[in-house]
Amino acid sequence: MKYILMMNTMKAGHGVPNWPQKDLQAHIAFMKNLNKDLRGSGELVSAEGLAFPDQAKLVRAGKDGKPITDGVFPESKEFLAGYWIIDVDNAERAYAIAARVSAAPGPGGSPLNMPIEVRPVMSGPPPEMM
Amino acid sequence: MKYILLMSGTSAGVDRYRAWPQQDIDAHMKVLRNISQELTESGEFVATQGLAAPTEARVVRGVKNGLPVTDGIFPESKEFLLGYWIVDVETAERAYAIAGRISAAAGPQGVPTNMPIEVRRFAFDEPKSQ
Numbered sequence: 001m002k003y004i005l006m007m008n009t010m011k012a013g014h015g016v017p018n019w020p021q022k023d024l025q026a027h028i029a030f031m032k033n034l035n036k037d038l039r040g041s042g043e044l045v046s047a048e049g050l051a052f053p054d055q056a057k058l059v060r061a062g063k064d065g066k067p068i069t070d071g072v073f074p075e076s077k078e079f080l081a082g083y084w085i086i087d088v089d090n091a092e093r094a095y096a097i098a099a100r101v102s103a104a105p106g107p108g109g110s111p112l113n114m115p116i117e118v119r120p121v122m123s124g125p126p127p128e129m130m
Numbered sequence: 131m132k133y134i135l136l137m138s139g140t141s142a143g144v145d146r147y148r149a150w151p152q153q154d155i156d157a158h159m160k161v162l163r164n165i166s167q168e169l170t171e172s173g174e175f176v177a178t179q180g181l182a183a184p185t186e187a188r189v190v191r192g193v194k195n196g197l198p199v200t201d202g203i204f205p206e207s208k209e210f211l212l213g214y215w216i217v218d219v220e221t222a223e224r225a226y227a228i229a230g231r232i233s234a235a236a237g238p239q240g241v242p243t244n245m246p247i248e249v250r251r252f253a254f255d256e257p258k259s260q
Contacts, residue, residue: 067230070246074223079252117190
């Protein structure tokens, strides 16, 4: 079964975290190791990081068919910082991987304890939508 | 450049969608399938996925006694990711135009849903190959 793990940790205006260089490097190294392990176990489908929220746009359809873009977001909005899609045997395995992501090191090497949202991905539209 | 187009909504919004007449759901899905088809033909399509219902969502935060700590209670206002498209396009404007078309997909009685579509660039990405 495929699951998506979402790191919804960013807020409007967030850029590169103001951490000491070595802490940033340790964080990136942790993520690289995680991806390597998931690739090795055959569970990694894809993993991506998104550009910072200052480049995010909200798009709606205009009456003339032209897109209407808006770059102003409520302060409370959580932005997707990155995600993993994994193919695992059960939800518990997805939760275990999410817990590992959650524990990624932050400043001073302490675990960030980030909330990671876990959702099953549909392989196609559900039958009632076809 | 690769962009992800994120379609989000609240749990109540998902319930309203489920209550649409079947023919309106069919018409909506047909528009989305046509967009994917056109993007495939233009070479801009990378991936699209729908996510399972918010009731299946869990947030994982850290580990306790060797087990991931999961929580399935969310505020009513939470915006859940419903689905996404990944496109590989020349410019941000092209990504916004595609998002505009998704936003214009018909809802009940053929009226465009005008759903806001969040457009985000991938942080680490090669320029579109020529």
